[in-house]
Each structure stands twice: as C-alpha cells, then as structure tokens.
Amino acid sequence: MAPAPGRRRRLLILAICCLSLFIVGLDNTVVNIALPEIQKDLGAQASGLQWVIDAYTLVLASLLMLFGSVADRFGRRRVFQTGLLLFVLGSLLCSLAPSLEWLVVFRALQAVGGSMLNPVAMSIITNTFTEPRERAQAIGVWGGVVGISMALGPLLGGFLVHGAGWPSIFLINVPVGLAACLLTARYVPESRAPRARRLDPVGQLLMVVMLGCGTAAIIEGPEHGWTSPLIIGLAAAALAALVAFPLWERRVAEPLVDPRFFRSAPFTGATVTAVCAFAALGGFLFLNTIYLQDVRRYSPVEAGLWTLPMAGMMLVCAPVSGRIVGSRGPRGPLVAAGLGLAASGVLLTRLSADSPAALLLVAYALFGFGFGMVNAPITNAAVSGMPRAQAGVAAAVASTSRQVGQSLGVAVIGTVVTSAVIGPVLTGFAPASHAGWWIVAGLGAAILVLGLVTTTAWATGTAARVAARLGGEPPTARPGVREAPPERLP
Known part of the structure; x- marks a missing residue:
C-alpha cells in the first residue's frame, strides 16, 4: 500500500533537511584533501591551512545557537532559505579567492550560511515528526547523514581536485544548494515557535x-x-x-545555552562525545592528508582512494547506527564507536614513511567504523530527553559541540604534530605524528567510557528530572534500561 500523502510529505521534508546537512557536512571534510594544492597555489603555511579549516568550523560553532533562536522568532523556512543562499554565495566566492586571506574570509561567510541550516533543519524535523518512534527514526537518519557526508568528502574531493582544481570543491555546492532552496520554497511549510526565545x-x-x-x-x-x-x-x-x-x-532568563541542560547525564555525555569524536576526525583528516600527499607523494585522487575503507565503513555504519539507536538506544553504537576510534589511533602510532598498506587500510577502516557509529547516538542522546519545544536548542548544542571538537582537533593535534616535525616533512612528519595519533586513541577511549556511563538507569533518571524541570514529559526509557522517577520539585 502506498504511504499516505502526509507521510510522503514528511519524508520529503526530511530529505530536504538532510540535503542541507549533507553539503554542510561535506564541506567539513572535502577541503582537507585539497589542502596541499591550496598550499602550493596560494603559498600558505601550515598555520594558514589550519585556518582554512577552522575559519569554517569556528563560525559554525559560534553562530549555531544564535540562528536557532532567530529562526524560532522570524520563521524557520525563511531563515533556512537565507542560509542556503548565503552558503551558495560563500561557496562561489571561495572558488574565486585570489589569496589565502580571502579564502579564509569567504570560508567564514560560507559558515554563516551553514550555521542557519543545521539547527533550523532539526527544528523543522522535530516539529514535522511528532510521533516519538517516527521522530527517533528521523533523527537517526539525520545523524547518519552527518557520517555519510563526511565519509564522501575526501573521496569526492580527490576526484574534483585532480580533474578540475581545488576551486571545484566549492563550486559543487552551488547547484545542490540552489536546488535545496527551491525545494524548500515548494514543500517546507513556514513555522515559528509559539513563544520565541529572547536573543542573548x-x-x-x-x-x-x-x-x-x-x-x-x-x-x-x-x-x-x-x-x-x-x-x-x-x-x-x-x-x-x-x-x-x-x-x-x-x-539570564532565556540564556543562549540553558545551564540546566547539563544536569542531564545523557545530554552532557552527548556534548562531550561530540567534541571528542569530531576532534578525532579533525586531527585524523588533517594528519592523513599531509601524510598521504606530502610524505607518500600520492596525487589527490590516489589520496582520496586510500580513504575508501574509511568512507565505506562510514557509509555502511551510519545508517545501521541510526536504526540501532531508534530501536535499542545509544549504548551499543557509542561503545562500538569508542573501540573503533581508539584501535585506529593505536595502530597509527606505528606509522612510518613506508608503512605497509595493510596497516593503513585496517586503521582507516577502524576509524570509519567508529566514526560511522557515533553520529546518530550523539543527536539522539542530546534531544531524546528534552521537551519538543527544547529539542531544537538541544540539537543546536550538539551541532555546536561537533564544530568545536573539529576546530580543536585541527588546532591542537595539528599544532602538536607540526611543532614536533624535525627536518623535512618527507622524513620528519611520520614520527612526529605519533603524538597526534595517541591523542586520537585517547579520544576514542573517552567516548567508550562516556557510552557506558551515560546510558545507565541513573543517567536516564537525570534526563527525566531535567525534562520535568523544563516543563516537558520525561524521556521514554531505552530498551534494557530502567527509568528512574523524577524527583519531587519544590
């Protein structure tokens, strides 16, 4: 039997929102594979390359919460479309950047548009899918798209840079963003919060x-x-x-981030997990790009193809993780993610300039497995215990944490490793990178511990109490987890 029209429309709205997330997530990783070409073309130093990444992620992190509130006040569809147009304009200008300084500026403009998309799209989704189980599945799909977009970034970027130069990695966003804008005007209804939050x-x-x-x-x-x-x-x-x-x-009566959210162990765990996972990703991609292209002398296409095990595991594991989270809760995917990321980091601490292919392929596959499993439980844990009116804000905090994590990963791991390089990159980078890979392993271990601690009956009880204080229903208990009753409020 064909699905009812209402369901078809809901699925179409979900697809439009996921399309916007796809291009924003893609730009988090597609640029990494182009860094050596950008460095040669624009004469950038290592710190300049870090800014090409962090100008984007920092602006995203800084403005996500703001535009979530702006959309609640002025209309989610209107802000969503504005974000798409700004993202397209920023992408076009990035492709035309005449210098590194201008590229960094245009990356920031691109991120202003991107910051209008993720939290607003999540608000649209949570207000479109009102049945709890269907909503959890939609959020699982949403979280899975993060992993899929980031998995395809290095591979797609390698082919684009090799075939049409580094500007093409930005030009690809233009038709996709314009199509999403037109579809939004046609199918996404306008909505606002019943009472918009004040700006802070x-x-x-x-x-x-x-x-x-x-x-x-x-x-x-x-x-x-x-x-x-x-x-x-x-x-x-x-x-x-x-x-x-x-x-x-x-x-503040209506703060940018409500401190009461962090009394929920699942929410706090999701926030810290997002920082750890995306710090690992930012460091992994930055180090891996330099290693494959500057140390092993691979072309952008070859470097992109070497990431196939990572991309393949992300593509497989992201939707699987979303389904598991929707039916059984976040514990299993979080534990698996932590194990995969930690094991990958430990393997890469043995990296040398001529490491065997088996070591690289296994390490990349383990990283892809771990990262593919982590996104859906982050989003689900962040919003599942919140009243529906607060879900968009909670999701924005989770998205902000992702961007903060990636910025810190590129900044901290990149600085630790590049400062430790002795002699030419060809011989000095691989041993210097070991410190960075140990940091990645430690981040994976932290995710494992958080997955075990924040999915217990005690943790579920803290989420229930926070939901009660925020004026909403307590979260539904996860399978196999006994839900604690909320405390009596004064």
Missing part, C-alpha cells in the same frame, strides 16, 4: 571570544611564541570568556 547578545559575544581567541592562541602559538604578548593576550581573553560564560548564562 552578551552570551553570544562571550562564546565568540572564547572559541575564536582560544583557537587562535593554539594555532598561532608556535609561530609567534607561546610567551609572546599576542598569544598570552588571546589565551587570557579566551580564559576570561570561559569563566564568564556560565556565570552570565545563569543570570
């Missing part, structure tokens, strides 16, 4: 200072000196914002 400009400013200054200090530290006035000033500003942010948020 002070909290927004503190977040920008905290993320921007902190990342700048990490990336620029080796070049300017860790004790230089510039780096000390940046670090001090980031630290001050880090301390002031939670203090300010407790004073």
Whole structure:
C-alpha cells in the first residue's frame, strides 16, 4: 500500500533537511584533501591551512545557537532559505579567492550560511515528526547523514581536485544548494515557535571570544611564541570568556545555552562525545592528508582512494547506527564507536614513511567504523530527553559541540604534530605524528567510557528530572534500561 500523502510529505521534508546537512557536512571534510594544492597555489603555511579549516568550523560553532533562536522568532523556512543562499554565495566566492586571506574570509561567510541550516533543519524535523518512534527514526537518519557526508568528502574531493582544481570543491555546492532552496520554497511549510526565545547578545559575544581567541592562541602559538604578548593576550581573553560564560548564562532568563541542560547525564555525555569524536576526525583528516600527499607523494585522487575503507565503513555504519539507536538506544553504537576510534589511533602510532598498506587500510577502516557509529547516538542522546519545544536548542548544542571538537582537533593535534616535525616533512612528519595519533586513541577511549556511563538507569533518571524541570514529559526509557522517577520539585 502506498504511504499516505502526509507521510510522503514528511519524508520529503526530511530529505530536504538532510540535503542541507549533507553539503554542510561535506564541506567539513572535502577541503582537507585539497589542502596541499591550496598550499602550493596560494603559498600558505601550515598555520594558514589550519585556518582554512577552522575559519569554517569556528563560525559554525559560534553562530549555531544564535540562528536557532532567530529562526524560532522570524520563521524557520525563511531563515533556512537565507542560509542556503548565503552558503551558495560563500561557496562561489571561495572558488574565486585570489589569496589565502580571502579564502579564509569567504570560508567564514560560507559558515554563516551553514550555521542557519543545521539547527533550523532539526527544528523543522522535530516539529514535522511528532510521533516519538517516527521522530527517533528521523533523527537517526539525520545523524547518519552527518557520517555519510563526511565519509564522501575526501573521496569526492580527490576526484574534483585532480580533474578540475581545488576551486571545484566549492563550486559543487552551488547547484545542490540552489536546488535545496527551491525545494524548500515548494514543500517546507513556514513555522515559528509559539513563544520565541529572547536573543542573548552578551552570551553570544562571550562564546565568540572564547572559541575564536582560544583557537587562535593554539594555532598561532608556535609561530609567534607561546610567551609572546599576542598569544598570552588571546589565551587570557579566551580564559576570561570561559569563566564568564556560565556565570552570565545563569543570570539570564532565556540564556543562549540553558545551564540546566547539563544536569542531564545523557545530554552532557552527548556534548562531550561530540567534541571528542569530531576532534578525532579533525586531527585524523588533517594528519592523513599531509601524510598521504606530502610524505607518500600520492596525487589527490590516489589520496582520496586510500580513504575508501574509511568512507565505506562510514557509509555502511551510519545508517545501521541510526536504526540501532531508534530501536535499542545509544549504548551499543557509542561503545562500538569508542573501540573503533581508539584501535585506529593505536595502530597509527606505528606509522612510518613506508608503512605497509595493510596497516593503513585496517586503521582507516577502524576509524570509519567508529566514526560511522557515533553520529546518530550523539543527536539522539542530546534531544531524546528534552521537551519538543527544547529539542531544537538541544540539537543546536550538539551541532555546536561537533564544530568545536573539529576546530580543536585541527588546532591542537595539528599544532602538536607540526611543532614536533624535525627536518623535512618527507622524513620528519611520520614520527612526529605519533603524538597526534595517541591523542586520537585517547579520544576514542573517552567516548567508550562516556557510552557506558551515560546510558545507565541513573543517567536516564537525570534526563527525566531535567525534562520535568523544563516543563516537558520525561524521556521514554531505552530498551534494557530502567527509568528512574523524577524527583519531587519544590
């Protein structure tokens, strides 16, 4: 029997939202494979390459929460379409960038558009799929698309760079983004929150200072000196914002990030897991690109093909993880993700300039398995215990954590490794990368522990109590997990 028209329309809306997520996620990874070509063409240093990545992820992280609130107030479809158009414009300008500085600026513009897409699309999904089980499955698909888009990035980027040069990795977004914009106008209904949240400009400013200054200090530290006035000033500003942010948020009636969310162990676990997983991804892609193209001298296409085991495992595991989360909960996928990422990192600590193919292929496959399993449980754990009115905000926090993690991964792991290189990259990079791979292994171990701790009966009880305080229904218990009753409120 054909599905009812209402269901077909809901599935079409889900597909449109996932299409926007696909191009935003693709741009998180497709650029990595082009970094050596960008470096040659624009004369960039290692820190400049880090900024090509982090200008995008930092702006995304800084503005996701803001535009979630703006969409609730001014209309989700309107903000979603504006984001698509800005993303297309930024992508077009990136392809025309005459210098590294302009490329970084246009990447930031691209990210402004991207920050209007993810949280708004999640709000559209959670308000379209109102039945709990169907909603969980839709969120699982949404989370799976993150892994799929990121899996295809290095492979697709290799073919594009080889065939048409690095500008083509940005031009591909133009027709896809325009198509998504037209489909949104035709099929996605306009919606607003019954009572829009107030904006929090002070909290927004503190977040920008905290993320921007902190990342700048990490990336620029080796070049300017860790004790230089510039780096000390940046670090001090980031630290001050880090301390002031939670203090300010407790004073605001409608904060940018409600501190009460973090009393939920599943929500807090999802946030930290997102940071760890995407830090591992950011470091993995950055180190892997330099190793394959600058050390082993592979072309962009060859480097992209070497990532096939990773991409294949992501493509297989992302939808499987979404189905498991929708039916059995997040524990299994989180534990599997932690094991896969940790094992991959440990294997790559043996990396040398002429490592055997088997070592690389197994390590890449393990990383793809782990990362493919982690995205769906992150999104599900973040929103499953929240009232429907708060789901968009919770999802925006999870998306912000992803971008923060990737920025930190590129900044911290990239800086640790590039600072340790002795001599030419050809001989010095592989041994210097071992410190970075140990960091990746440690991040995988952290995800494993979080998966075990935040899926217990105690953790489910904390989510129920937070839902009660926020004025919503407590979350449905996961299979095999006994739900604790909410505390009596004063």
